[in-house]
Amino acid sequence: MGILEIKNVGKRFGGLQALSDVNLSVAEGSVHAIIGPNGAGKSTLLNCLVGKLIPDTGSVTFEGQSVLGRKPYEINQMGISRVFQTPEIFGDLSVMENMMIPCFAKRDGAFELNAYGSMMKDKEIIERAEHMLDDMNMADKRDMHAASMSRGDKRRLEIGMCLAQEPRLLLLDEPTAGMARADTNNTIDLLKHISATRPITIAIIEHDMHVVFSLAERITVLAQGTPLVEDTPDNIKGHPKVREAYLGESSGH
Amino acid sequence: MLGLNAKDFRLLLLVTILVVFAPVFLNPFPVDSAMAQFNAGYPDLMQRFVIFGIFAIGFNILFGLTGYLSFGHAAFLGTGSYAAVWMLKLLTINVLPAILVSTIVAGLFALLIGFVSLRRSGIYFSILTLAFAQMAFALAASVLTSLTGGETGLQTALSDPRILDGAAAVAGNIPAPSLFGYEMRATTTMRFGDWAFTLNLGYYLAGAFMLAAFYLSIRITRSPFGMMLRAIKSNQQRLNYTGLNTKPYMLACFVISGMYAGLAGGLMAAMDPLAGAERMFWTASGEVVVMTILGGVGTLIGPVLGAGLIKYMENIVSKINEATLHSWFAFLPDGMEDAVVALIYPFIGKGWNLTLGIVFMLVVIFLPGGLVQGGQKIAGLFRRKKSAEASTKAQTPAE
Amino acid sequence: MTKTNFTRRGVMKTGAATGAGLAVPTLFTGAAWSDGHTGFTNAPGEGSVTLGFNVPQTGPYADEGADELRAFELAVEHLNGEGDGGMLSTFSSKTLDGTGILGRRVEYVTGDTQTKPDAARAAAKSMIEKDGAVMISGGSSSGVAVAVQALCQEAGIIFMAGLTHSNDTTGKDKKANGFRHFFNSYMSGAALAPILAAQYGADRKAYHLTADYNWGYTTEEAIRTSTEALGWETVAAVKTPLTQTDFSSYIAPVLSSGADVLVLNHYGGNMVNSLTNAVQFGLRAQQANGKQFEIVVPLYSELMARGAGANIGGILGSQNWDWKLENQLGARYSGTNAFVQSFGTKFGFPPSQAAHTCYVQTLLYADAVARAGSFNPCAVVEALEGFEFDGMGNGPTLYRADDHQCFKDVLVVRGKENPENEFDLVEIVEVTPVEQVTYAPDHPQFAGGALGTCNPGA
Amino acid sequence: MDAIILQTLNGLDKGSAYALIALGLTLIFGTLGVVNFAHGALFMIGAFCAVTLQKILTLSHTVIDETRTDFLGNPMKVDVPYIYEWFGESTGNAIIDWSVPLAIILAIPVMIVLGVVMERGLIKHFYKRPHADQILVTFGLAIVLQEIVKYFYGANPIPAPAPDALDGVFDFGAMLGFDANTITYPLWRLVYFLFSAVIICAVFAFLQFTTFGMVVRAGMADRETVGLLGINIDKRFTIMFGIAAAVAGLAGVMYAPINSPNYHMGMDFLVISFVVVVVGGMGSLPGAVLAGFVLGILEAFASMTVVTDFFPGINNIVIYLVAVLILLTRPRGLLGRKGVMED
Secondary structure, eight states: OOSEEEEEEEEEETTEEEEEEEEEEEOTTOEEEEEOOTTSSHHHHHHHHHTSSOOSEEEEEETTEEOTTOOHHHHHHHTEEEEOSSOOOOTTSBHHHHHHHHHHHHHHOSOOOOOSSOGGGOHHHHHHHHHHHHHTTOGGGTTSBGGGSOHHHHHHHHHHHHHHTOOSEEEEESTTTTOOHHHHHHHHHHHHHHHHHSSOEEEEEOSOHHHHHHHOSEEEEEETTEEEEEEOHHHHHHOHHHIIIIITTTTTO | OTTOOHHHHHHHHHHHHHHHHHHHHTOOSOTTSGGGGGOOOSHHHHHHHHHHHHHHHHHHHHHHHHOOOOSOTHHHHHHHHHHHHHHHHHTOSBHHHHHHHHHHHHHHHHHHHHHHHTTSOHHHHHHHHHHHHHHHHHHHHTTTHHHHOTTTOEEOOTTOOOTTTGGGSOTTSOOOOEETTEETTOEEEEEETTEEEEEEHHHHHHHHHHHHHHHHHHHHHHSHHHHHHHHHHHOHHHHHTTTOOHHHHHHHHHHHHHHHHHHHHHHHHHHSOEEOGGGGSHHHHHHHHHHHHHHOTTOSSHHHHHHHHHHHHHHTGGGOOHHHHHHHTTTSOHHHHHHHHHHHGGGSGGGHHHHHHHHHHHHHHHOTTOHHHHHHHHHHHHHHHHOOOOOOOOOOTTO | OOBOOOOHHHHHHHHHHHTTSOOOOOOOOOOOGGGOSOSSTTOOOSSEEEEEEEEOOSSTTHHHHHHHHHHHHHHHHHHTTOTTOGGGGTOSOOOOOSSOBTTBEEEEEEEEOTTOHHHHHHHHHHHHHTSOOSEEEEOSSHHHHHHHHHHHHHHTOEEEEOSOOOGGGGTTTOOTTEEEOSOOHHHHHHHHHHHHHHHHOSSOEEEEEEESSHHHHHHHHHHHHHHHHTTOEEEEEEEEOTTOOOOHHHHTTTGGGTOSEEEEEOOHHHHHHHHHHHHHTTGGGOEETTEEOEEEEEEOOHHHHHHHGGGGBTOEEEESOOTTHHHHHOGGGTTHHHHHHHHHHHHSSOOOHHHHHHHHHHHHHHHHHHHHTSOOHHHHHHHHTTEEEOOSSSSSEEEOTTTOBEEOOEEEEEEOSSOSSTTOOEEEEEEEOHHHHOOOTTOGGGOSOOOOOOOOOO | OHHHHHHHHHHHHHHHHHHHHHHHHIIIIIISOOOOTTHHHHHHHHHHHHHHHHHHHTOEEEEEEEEEEOTTSSEEEEEEEHHHHHHOHHHHHHHHHTHHHHHHHHHHHHHHHHHHHHHHHTGGGGTTSOHHHHHHHHHHHHHHHHHHHHHHHOSSOOOOOOOGGGSSEEEHHHHHTSOTTSSEEEHHHHHHHHHHHHHHHHHHHHHHHSHHHHHHHHHHHOHHHHHHTTOOHHHHHHHHHHHHHHHHHHHHHHHTTTSOOOTTHHHHHHHHHHHHHHHHOTTOHHHHHHHHHHHHHHHHHHTSHHHHHHSTTHHHHHHHHHHHHHHHHSTTTTTOOTTSSOO
16 A cells, blocks of 8 residues: 555546546655656646646545545645645745745644744744755755745755655656756755655656656656556666657657 | 844834824924925824824735735725724714724624635736725715715714713714823924924824834734745745645735724724715725835835825825915016916926826836835935945845 | 814914923813903914815816815905905995904915815815814815814814705704805705796606715705605606716616606716716607606706706706806896906906805805904804895895805706807806795704804814 | 617617727736726827817917907907818818817827837836836826826816717617617717727737737737747837727727716726726736626616616626626636736
8 A cells, every 4th residue: 555546547628538547556655756758647647636636537545545625735734745847936035934934834734823923033943944954955045035046956945845844745746847967966866865864755757767767766657648557667668668658759868 | 122123123113203203203394484384293194194004004914915916905994984983973982992893893894805805816806806895985985875974974973872971972062082081182282492393192092003003014024924925925836835725824914904904994083083985985995005015015114104105295285375386486586486386386286196196107117116215225325425334134025 | 171272373473482492281171252362273363364275176176176266365365455355345244344354364275175075174184283274165065065064163163165065064964163155955956946847847757867975865855855846756766876977878768767857966077977978868859748858957067067068058957156147137146246357357257156155155254253353163153143144146145043054045047058158158047036945944854963062172 | 678778788888988998908908917007098188189189170369359248348359260261160160070080080190109108118117017016107107197188178077079960869769660769879879889899890800810910919928939039029019009009099089979078087997997807807808898898788787777776776886796706706707818917
């Protein structure tokens, strides 16, 4: 029984069957990649996991509890954090404030009317946030305007913000898309480090085979809305079906 | 001090000094000099400064922090006024219950309207709030006349029951709103040579409320709640995916902001027991938007400055008439006097709106951050002159 | 009550006397007005007295406000003995001699009501608190008049209403410190009804369009009551929103309703638009129930007539005063020509009824102060209550003590079909004598409210 | 039945004014994303183009007529329009009579120039500024334009009647088989309706069938991509601004005979036109037109006594009530696109 169980999930948009009969199990503590050509339904699947979309059929359970019908923030509070394709951070806020928000969310839950207390005097939160910044090697950027950082730093901050909530499952949506090689490698190292040092499950949707094969312990190949194969990276590399459906066209990677 | 950092405390101190000594600062010219026209230190205008300051501070909590532009905020001010006048009519001429009830009623009204309007964001939210306010105005001015006094407005009357102190009224005259017997209009004039400064009880009561409101707005801005509101403005999606429910945050903010408006409305009624429907018209909502932007959106002190500037124009510039102009320029030769008067005349008196429009444009073109930015520029000039101490501190938000 | 006698001129004098010292606030408690010039709000100093003229300077009524302001300027000139004296020579009371009021030179301050009760009160308060005005006058809507009147009552200032036509001003919202020279809705109804019956017949069916606010309500009620008493039937009375600009959807159903008269209980911009729309829809050219279809506008004003252009041709309505009155109806209306002469000479065109009422109100106030020998509001109230006068352009007039309303003849006018210029748009049809428009103080249309007692403030 | 037909006509007529103003506004607001509070003022200036032309045509010199006296007893001064001297009195009067339609010729260049100057001189610098700043600057501009008009023309409405030939009523009753005079409708209002239909069609045709229109439409959809293609989209947007101003101005010119123009008429329409644009859906031109007519017709029907008897006061609030209901059931208005001005 995996930490995330996807059973018979289907989703239709008008005439397009985006997902059909998707079955997937992500083992606790693993790094699981979901790959597939454009339009294979990767993003739709991800959106079904985080509450942005509700599948027409099937079930999605996280640690045995259904996530279907729950709002994104509720699913997040269950222990699933999401990293976006383009880093989604609070650009108008300082880096420290960015980090404090998930700390509050972890401690106080989805809503807390703390309108009178001073944010800068909350020792517990400040310590946690500073600790997380240290962890992410961003302590020196503490007071920077988040929007003014490089893309790589934004990505790093976003991942840090997700980790600050101590999620059991981290979902990443093409985390290296549009990144320079050096930034990509940094991100790979960071994720490896996270996986090695924390009791966390990582599910990653990725286009870049270099990233996938550097990180993943298991890979699911999605094509035309349905899982084609699921196996270890080594087996996937040589799998004829995968070559046919996917790798052939993306040999450039 | 008071749970504020040094910088915020200094700001609060500055505002406190301004409020306490406003009767002096606003009357810089001797009473009988030609410039006395520009004195603004009389009770009504000073009351308006602080009351509209409260309104704008409250509006800024919503708009400045979350970026949600309510175009119907005057509805809460109006509701607060009606509630306050009804309290003055039915319960007691003491203003405290009226102010309290006006804040609560406006808060409840905001809860209702916010609950519906916050289902949408951006321009759709703005239009929803506008639509609700316009409906409130239209109904108050017509169908609900028995409740609101219609277009004429709701006033206190000789026949009001006033359960608590109705009997104590002086025969033949409606009692003036008071605080435990001290009338809001009670005024003392202090004279220093040619200068006169007017101290008014109502002003100081409103001023005290304004300081409390200002202090509270600093606390809110610096609180975790305030940070969440700024986070909503910055990236609502990320906030949702960080396990935070934006809805109650927005609603709480909307209600708080509405209560500020209600407090302002209640104070207006306490200073002058009249509540009219036009307080809810869209132009009144637009006015607070303009005050906030003019002063500086998202800054603590900006909205108060914006409110002050607009009320000053409305009450001082509109009162300068042609005769006043002639008296100012009487020292010039006749032809020149007429020419100068003719040149200035379109901008004052009945032309005060023109001046207002020009000021709006000049401020927004040359001071993109509003009056606060103008102040910072001036302060910056002084600082540079003093020394080259470069204070490259990190950008503190919401200054 | 700790309300200091705050007068700028007074301040100057005492300030000079006490030197640079800190004056102790003086406490006044109900001093009798008879012992002089203290004991009330803004008691003027020896040299001059300040009056406050609060008129709309922005918004739709700004032109009317400008005309009121001209009249005030003229009145102040005449009081101070400048210009040709205007109505001072025709006024039946002869206490005013062109030396100001009680020997004090008259000065004035102006403010902008914006035709909003709130703004009007702010402007009035500024005049009272900052400029030391002892009387406020002006305004061009009943909402403003009622709001400012209440303020003046509270502050202990005399309010001489400008253009306000709602029954409420001297009805349920009347105040001891407030006085109205202008006529009201009831008088319009009482004056118009007989003439309508005479001109259009007694078996008419009327359709009312009424502006959805207080003035509209009282006017509709007055016209309905008066016309129904003479046999007219009211087919429908429809309320139109205050902010309406296009009245087509209210005009369109009129013809098919079976009505043969349309009564437009609208004023200002509302009236210009509704009348224009009604004429556009061809109502004036129609026959209904075998009769010519007619339109009635209970309250006429020269500025509105100008805005409506040719559409006012042949339309009946009532007015407080018209500049042609004396020329056409003789010496009963003396004062009219004197005023028109001085106004026309100074500004180049004849005055409006708004200007007239404001001019007269200023003179009446000054005269009352002079007769009472005091600026104390209570003395002024006493002097004005029950005051009978003549020579102010309206014929013999009474300021009734019960409600502070003036009673005088009311004009019924008709829009000219081919006006020669933009200042001569109406012709006088008839003047309804004062007896016919007088009502009992407790008339149901004026029920509720009480004058209270005069308040000298301080 | 006749009442329903009449109110439908009224609704279409109100709707055409709303639609025309909203059409121009949506070009600026719905697509360029600029909150233009001065749009109402453009409408007002359009109406004053009609007044101005009337004034120009009646420019006069003064002749003193000794035989008559004025109200002060002085010899009467009589104004004789120059146009009488050039064309004779009857032709002159005919020209003056047609001044409103003629004002279209004046309004088109005036409004386009005004729009372009506004965009180049002011709005251009505000594309990247927050909406708040756009509100303040355009609101300021609206006040200034309004006050300038007030300075020259006063606050009182100024009548600008339709030509006599178009001033009557049209009898629909006879046409539809009812009795004569049961359904009559003012000719000029029909003219206004047809005129707006023509303008609306012209704007749509322009955007649909010209290269210019195609680029603008592409620019509305994705400004950056079109920019990358090397097409000077900014210049085209300037022209678009001019067109939007012209549409508002023409709506104003032709509106002048319906209600006498006054200096604040723009503000009266401003709020309604924003509501119309948003109810129609941000970024949708057909949506703006549709919403204009829908709200116009609903407003007309809400004023019927059968409706107000049932729900007193509904005629005061119908537009806003409907706006609320539509926005709550259709998150992006009637035909709105996703992602325009939602944050």
